[in-house]
Amino acid sequence: MRQAATEIVIATPGKGLHEITGEVAAWVVAQGMTTGLLTVFCRHTSASLCIQENAAAEVRGDVVRWLDRIAPENAGYAHDDEGPDDMPAHLKAILTGVHLSVPLIDGKLTLGTWQGIYICEHRRAPHRRTIALHVTGY
Amino acid sequence: MRQAATEIVIATPGKGLHEITGEVAAWVVAQGMTTGLLTVFCRHTSASLCIQENAAAEVRGDVVRWLDRIAPENAGYAHDDEGPDDMPAHLKAILTGVHLSVPLIDGKLTLGTWQGIYICEHRRAPHRRTIALHVTGY
Amino acid sequence: MRQAATEIVIATPGKGLHEITGEVAAWVVAQGMTTGLLTVFCRHTSASLCIQENAAAEVRGDVVRWLDRIAPENAGYAHDDEGPDDMPAHLKAILTGVHLSVPLIDGKLTLGTWQGIYICEHRRAPHRRTIALHVTGY
Numbered sequence: 001m002r003q004a005a006t007e008i009v010i011a012t013p014g015k016g017l018h019e020i021t022g023e024v025a026a027w028v029v030a031q032g033m034t035t036g037l038l039t040v041f042c043r044h045t046s047a048s049l050c051i052q053e054n055a056a057a058e059v060r061g062d063v064v065r066w067l068d069r070i071a072p073e074n075a076g077y078a079h080d081d082e083g084p085d086d087m088p089a090h091l092k093a094i095l096t097g098v099h100l101s102v103p104l105i106d107g108k109l110t111l112g113t114w115q116g117i118y119i120c121e122h123r124r125a126p127h128r129r130t131i132a133l134h135v136t137g138y
Numbered sequence: 139m140r141q142a143a144t145e146i147v148i149a150t151p152g153k154g155l156h157e158i159t160g161e162v163a164a165w166v167v168a169q170g171m172t173t174g175l176l177t178v179f180c181r182h183t184s185a186s187l188c189i190q191e192n193a194a195a196e197v198r199g200d201v202v203r204w205l206d207r208i209a210p211e212n213a214g215y216a217h218d219d220e221g222p223d224d225m226p227a228h229l230k231a232i233l234t235g236v237h238l239s240v241p242l243i244d245g246k247l248t249l250g251t252w253q254g255i256y257i258c259e260h261r262r263a264p265h266r267r268t269i270a271l272h273v274t275g276y
Numbered sequence: 277m278r279q280a281a282t283e284i285v286i287a288t289p290g291k292g293l294h295e296i297t298g299e300v301a302a303w304v305v306a307q308g309m310t311t312g313l314l315t316v317f318c319r320h321t322s323a324s325l326c327i328q329e330n331a332a333a334e335v336r337g338d339v340v341r342w343l344d345r346i347a348p349e350n351a352g353y354a355h356d357d358e359g360p361d362d363m364p365a366h367l368k369a370i371l372t373g374v375h376l377s378v379p380l381i382d383g384k385l386t387l388g389t390w391q392g393i394y395i396c397e398h399r400r401a402p403h404r405r406t407i408a409l410h411v412t413g414y
């Protein structure tokens with residue numbers, strides 16, 4: 001067994017789901033393992049990660065609008081230091097989660113045909129987000 | 139340290155939570171490790187995984203009805219190619235998640251007494267779902 | 277590669293988010309690894325784990341009130357054996373999740389500046405909760 005770890009920085013253009021499958025998979029493949037376990041970790045509390053449909057682009061819009069309904073702005077939050085999109089961003093990050101684990105079999109991530117890895121930016125403004133990657137295997 | 143990985147196929151009877159603890163635990167035990175880490179990964183975007191109450195059967199019904207309230211059908215989604223249960227299935231998969239990590243101690247999964255591993259089928263129709271399993275340890 | 281695993285017991289004072297970052301990080305550091313992967317696992321179905329804002333205390337109150345809105349008491353659940361806070365606790369545990377994976381780089385958890393690890397107690401009464409920890413690396 002061996003392991004590798006790194007951090008990548010993703011510049012998000014503001015609120016939405018932004019695919020990072022290509023960047024993540026390229027790094028994993030470069031580690032040259034046949035079998036293993038990938039972990040993706042988002043080092044933020046107002047951005048998060050999810051695995052979702054990578055074909056139909058309108059799914060992403062539906063996800064964003066649904067998150068806005070589940071965790072709306074201006075809902076009487078005690079915490080509003082950074083503006084109305086701050087506390088909803090924390091809630092959406094809790095709902096979606098900040099870590100992903102994906103096994104590697106036969107030299108490839110076991111993502112299904114329609115699965116992509118996305119960073120979910122919950123703030124309106126563009127941000128630079130740091131993602132830690134770890135893989136163990138051989 | 140060593141590792142093992144496989145894929146299992148689960149035939150779901152349609153919408154609901156279907157327990158897979160026995161099948162998953164049997165595979166883990168067969169790997170003969172005392173300490174380790176199990177990862178379970180669902181290769182789909184309209185089915186997912188969760189760990190929940192394994193004793194009271196009515197909990198599963200309550201979970202399904204709650205997910206239906208949180209992510210209802212016919213809520214004006216842009217994506218409806220595969221019918222009214224399609225986009226709600228994606229949303230429910232995001233909320234529950236498609237991966238689980240469970241440590242193994244003293245040769246057993248550390249699942250609590252009342253915890254079972256469930257595949258959550260979010261589509262109305264029966265489906266065949268592929269689950270990747272990975273364990274590392276010794 | 278090597279690994280270590282243990283269990284810790286957390287006495288929660290009742291409903292709320294209770295930080296366990298210090299306790300978890302101290303155990304990880306004591307294993308003396310430079311690079312690795314930490315897994316935290318909550319062995320319960322009415323308590324869970326999340327990673328959230330560790331600076332502004334009012335965020336925790338907002339999270340608790342939001343969870344109460346998303347999964348309210350007395351919403352016609354079939355399962356109410358243990359009182360009105362029982363089924364909402366299961367739903368909140370599904371939404372937040374019972375496992376966390378955090379890479380370790382340069383001898384430290386890759387938690388962001390504002391990220392803390394929390395146990396989410398969803399029952400009103402104080403409880404003793406068992407958390408399994410596993411780390412692999414070197």
